[in-house]
Structure formats: C-alpha cells, structure tokens
Amino acid sequence: MRLKELTIIGQRNRLQYIILGLLNQQPQTGYDLAKAFENEIGEFWQAQHSQIYPLLKRMENAGDITHEDTVTGEKLAKKQYKLTPTGYQKLVDWVSEPSPELTPNKDEFILKLYFIKTADDPRLQPMLREQYQLHQAQLHHLQQRRETVFADSTTVDHAYGHYLILDHAIERETHYVEWLAQYLNP
Amino acid sequence: MRLKELTIIGQRNRLQYIILGLLNQQPQTGYDLAKAFENEIGEFWQAQHSQIYPLLKRMENAGDITHEDTVTGEKLAKKQYKLTPTGYQKLVDWVSEPSPELTPNKDEFILKLYFIKTADDPRLQPMLREQYQLHQAQLHHLQQRRETVFADSTTVDHAYGHYLILDHAIERETHYVEWLAQYLNP
DNA sequence: GGCAAACATGTAATTAATTACATGTTTGAA
DNA sequence: TTCAAACATGTAATTAATTACATGTTTGCC
Structure with missing residues (x-):
C-alpha cells in the first residue's frame, strides 16, 4: 500500500512552463533560474527562489524534470535540473495550445486615474508627470537591453x-509615453 | 480586557481602494460592487463577490466604511455600504500618493513567444493570427464602450x-494590433 | 588571512485571488 | 402560476505569490 501522493499541479500555473522552457534551453539549477x-525574462515574469525551489520538487515528482547532484569545490551541493521527454512534450503542448485570454492589466496608476473626475483636478498633472518619467526610464532601459542582447545581428535568428x-x-x-505626453501640460 | 482584534489590512491590497473609490461615487451593496x-471597471480590474464580501467586513471593522441594513420586498436583506470620513481620507491619500512601480505584464502569449527560437517556426504565424483576432475584437469592444459611455460629450467633463x-x-x-500585423505574413 | 559578495538551497507565514459550495428572495415573462 | 433570471450574501478550499526566516559554501579582492 502506497502513501497518498498528490502531484497534480493547479490549472493555471504558468511558472512551471517558463521553467520548462528555460530548462529546455539548458540544464540549470534553481539558483540559475x-x-x-x-x-533576461525579468521584464516579462518574476519569481523568487522561494517559489522556484518547491516548484522544482513538485515538477520532478510529476516526472517532468530530473536532477543530478553535483558538488562545487569541497562540498557546495548543486542540483542540475533538466527536462524529461514528458516535460519536453508538456512544453511543446503548452506553446502550441491557444492563448485565448486577454491579460488583465493591473496598473495602479490607471486605477487611480479612474477616480479623477475632472480635467482640472490638481493631482492629475503631477500623476501624469510621474508616470511619464517612469515609463521614459523603462523605455531607455529596454532600448539598451536590445542594443546589448542583439548587438550581433545574427542573434536575432536563433532568439527570434x-x-x-x-x-x-x-x-x-x-x-x-506618447499617450502621457498628449495629456501633459507644457 | 478586550479580545484580540486584528484588522490591519495587508500592504498591497489595491482592491480596498477601488472599493473606497466606488463607494465614494455612491453608496452601494456588495452585489452592486x-x-x-x-x-465599467472590468477592463481594468476584476474581483469576485467571494473576495468582496469578506473585504467589506474587514474594511468596516477597520473603520473605513459603514453599512445600513435595508429590506427589499418582504425580507430580502441588503447592506448598503458608504464611506466614513476616515475611509474618504484613505482614498484621497491613496490617489495622491506616488505610484512608482511598473506593472509586471503577465501576458501568456508573450511568454510563449520567448520560447519560439526561429522566424520560420511553424507555430509562430498561427499564434500571431490568434492574438491579432483577439486584440482586434477587444479593440472593437473598447471603441463601442467609448461610444456608449461617452456618447454625450459632456460626460467627459465629470468622468475625465x-x-x-x-x-x-x-x-x-x-x-x-498594429505590432502584430507587422509580423504577420500576408 | 580576513571579509564581503555571490553562490546555493531550503522552509514558514502570510496575503491575494479564484473556484466551488451553499442558501434564500424577488421580478418579470410565458 | 410557474419558472428562470437576476438579486443578494455568505463560507470553504485551494493556489499563487511575496516576504521573512534560516543556513552554509566559494570566490576573489584587499
């Protein structure tokens, strides 16, 4: 008689697929993930190690990944994870499957705007200015990332x-940024 | 001696502020919320009644809102909630406070794209087409909402x-949609 | 040699949010 | 008058995610 074992992974757990995708690129440790x-994917998804380590265990338990124990130096233990054929298939299936849902865009600034009732509310312009600076900075950051990651134009071909x-x-x-500028007073 | 009472609401609970904002527009019930x-705000935020009712209780407990019991017909009980001065101040403070964080945009399609390595991957074009249709439909929906909500041009002035x-x-x-079209093959 | 930063892996506690369970009333149309 | 849809309010169970707690090793610089 076996112990009760429950390894079913909840229905909308997207993190597991990202991990499958990353492990497909190359085997790596939880720390690397x-x-x-x-x-590289911090602009698009976030996860802390405290979420990653337990999930890796669940995924291994589910048969999607396996790990190999290695040691660096005298005794620093590492777990190098890689995909199983099942895990690879799961990744392929996920990418191939439709994504028919719109993403709820939970932008706090947008929410606050909803409660600004008139165009002359004194809070409006400072709010727009703050967001202008924030998104301008993000834009510059992204442009720089593109320059560094895709400096070599052939990189595009295998990381399309x-x-x-x-x-x-x-x-x-x-x-x-353009939209904000449109409503910003000079 | 009083019972231990813990009504501190977690630090990043944005739903409570939306509820404050909605109740500021007019007193209403959990069902109305x-x-x-x-x-009207479904495009920007979602919440089920199972999240709303307990939160209303916590907010009342925290002194931000109060309710009045009413009865419709013979015995259908309703709780009409409204802001207290404390709650109103909390709303004003929240709107006035900076929003210096970028919203993590957790778009599943974008995630999947990351794992498409080459431009000739046969999954790419169908994925782009699917998203094109999805966002085109959403665009039409939003345009129609603007037409109905802001049909009367003076509405803009008090719901800016x-x-x-x-x-x-x-x-x-x-x-x-334009961005997708740019990468769609004819 | 000392020391800080980075490497490496975990658990615990808490919160936010969704799905499912649960119950009852009123309204309005066929 | 019957019946479905909408009105109305809750709780329970579960999952996803964050923050905090906890521990130890290796690398590289001063």
Whole structure:
C-alpha cells in the first residue's frame, strides 16, 4: 500500500512552463533560474527562489524534470535540473495550445486615474508627470537591453521570440509615453 | 480586557481602494460592487463577490466604511455600504500618493513567444493570427464602450479619468494590433 | 588571512485571488 | 402560476505569490 501522493499541479500555473522552457534551453539549477527572472525574462515574469525551489520538487515528482547532484569545490551541493521527454512534450503542448485570454492589466496608476473626475483636478498633472518619467526610464532601459542582447545581428535568428517580445515591449512603452505626453501640460 | 482584534489590512491590497473609490461615487451593496467589476471597471480590474464580501467586513471593522441594513420586498436583506470620513481620507491619500512601480505584464502569449527560437517556426504565424483576432475584437469592444459611455460629450467633463483610461486602453490595443500585423505574413 | 559578495538551497507565514459550495428572495415573462 | 433570471450574501478550499526566516559554501579582492 502506497502513501497518498498528490502531484497534480493547479490549472493555471504558468511558472512551471517558463521553467520548462528555460530548462529546455539548458540544464540549470534553481539558483540559475532565479537569476534568469532578474535578468533576461525579468521584464516579462518574476519569481523568487522561494517559489522556484518547491516548484522544482513538485515538477520532478510529476516526472517532468530530473536532477543530478553535483558538488562545487569541497562540498557546495548543486542540483542540475533538466527536462524529461514528458516535460519536453508538456512544453511543446503548452506553446502550441491557444492563448485565448486577454491579460488583465493591473496598473495602479490607471486605477487611480479612474477616480479623477475632472480635467482640472490638481493631482492629475503631477500623476501624469510621474508616470511619464517612469515609463521614459523603462523605455531607455529596454532600448539598451536590445542594443546589448542583439548587438550581433545574427542573434536575432536563433532568439527570434526574445527579439519579438523586446520589440513589443519597446513599442508598448513608446506609445505609453506618447499617450502621457498628449495629456501633459507644457 | 478586550479580545484580540486584528484588522490591519495587508500592504498591497489595491482592491480596498477601488472599493473606497466606488463607494465614494455612491453608496452601494456588495452585489452592486461585484457587478461594477463585470462592467465599467472590468477592463481594468476584476474581483469576485467571494473576495468582496469578506473585504467589506474587514474594511468596516477597520473603520473605513459603514453599512445600513435595508429590506427589499418582504425580507430580502441588503447592506448598503458608504464611506466614513476616515475611509474618504484613505482614498484621497491613496490617489495622491506616488505610484512608482511598473506593472509586471503577465501576458501568456508573450511568454510563449520567448520560447519560439526561429522566424520560420511553424507555430509562430498561427499564434500571431490568434492574438491579432483577439486584440482586434477587444479593440472593437473598447471603441463601442467609448461610444456608449461617452456618447454625450459632456460626460467627459465629470468622468475625465474614466475617459482617459478608456482612451489609453484603446490606444494600447490599437498599437498591439498594429505590432502584430507587422509580423504577420500576408 | 580576513571579509564581503555571490553562490546555493531550503522552509514558514502570510496575503491575494479564484473556484466551488451553499442558501434564500424577488421580478418579470410565458 | 410557474419558472428562470437576476438579486443578494455568505463560507470553504485551494493556489499563487511575496516576504521573512534560516543556513552554509566559494570566490576573489584587499
């Protein structure tokens, strides 16, 4: 008789697919994954190590990934995770499957705007100015990332999706800034 | 000696401020609030009644709102909630306070794109087409909402923020659709 | 050699949010 | 008059995610 074991992963857990995708690029540790969420995909998704480590265990339990124990130096233990065929198939299925939902865009500034009733509310212009600076800074940051990541133009060819989403984010911020400018007083 | 009572509301609970803002527009019931999240602000924030009712209790406990019991017909009980001065001040403070954080945009399609490595991946074009249709539909929906909500041009004057965020959402969808079109094969 | 930053892995507590469960009333149309 | 849709209010269970707690190793610079 076996112990009760429940490894069913909730229905809308997107983080697991991102992890599958990252492990498909190359086997790596939980620590490496956590760093990836601060760097290359940090603009698009965030996850802390405290969410990653338990999820890796669940995913291994579900048979989607496996790990190999390694040691750096004398005794620093590492767990190098990689996809199983099942995990790879799960990733392929996820990417292929439709994404028919619109993303709820939970922008706090937009929410606050809703409660500004008139164009002459004294809070409006400072709010617009603050957001203008914020999104301008983000735009510059994204443009610089594109320059560094895709400095070598051939990089686009084998990281096309990454290029597309950076391009998309840059377009989005460009128009956000333009939209704000339109309502900013000189 | 009093019982332990803990009414501190967690630090990033934005829903409470939306409720304060809605109750400031007019006193209403939890049911009315839940409907508002399906209609006028549904494009910008969502909340189910199962989240609203307990929160209303916590907010009343915290002294931000009060309710009045009414009865419709013979015995259908309703709780009409309204702001206290404390609650009103909390709303004003929230709107006035800076919003210096960028919203993480957790768009599943964008995530999937990241794992498309080459421009000739056969999944790319269908994905772009699907999103094109989705965002085109959303754009039309938003445009129609603007026409109905702001049919009377004087409405803009006393619901300026609402006008701005609808305008912003329309701009965003317009450029999203344009961006997709740019990468769609004919 | 000392020391800080980065490497590396975990758990606990709490909050936000969704889905499902649960119950009853009123309105309005067929 | 019957019946469905809308009105109205709750709780329970579960999941996703963040913050805080907790511990130890290695690298590289001064």
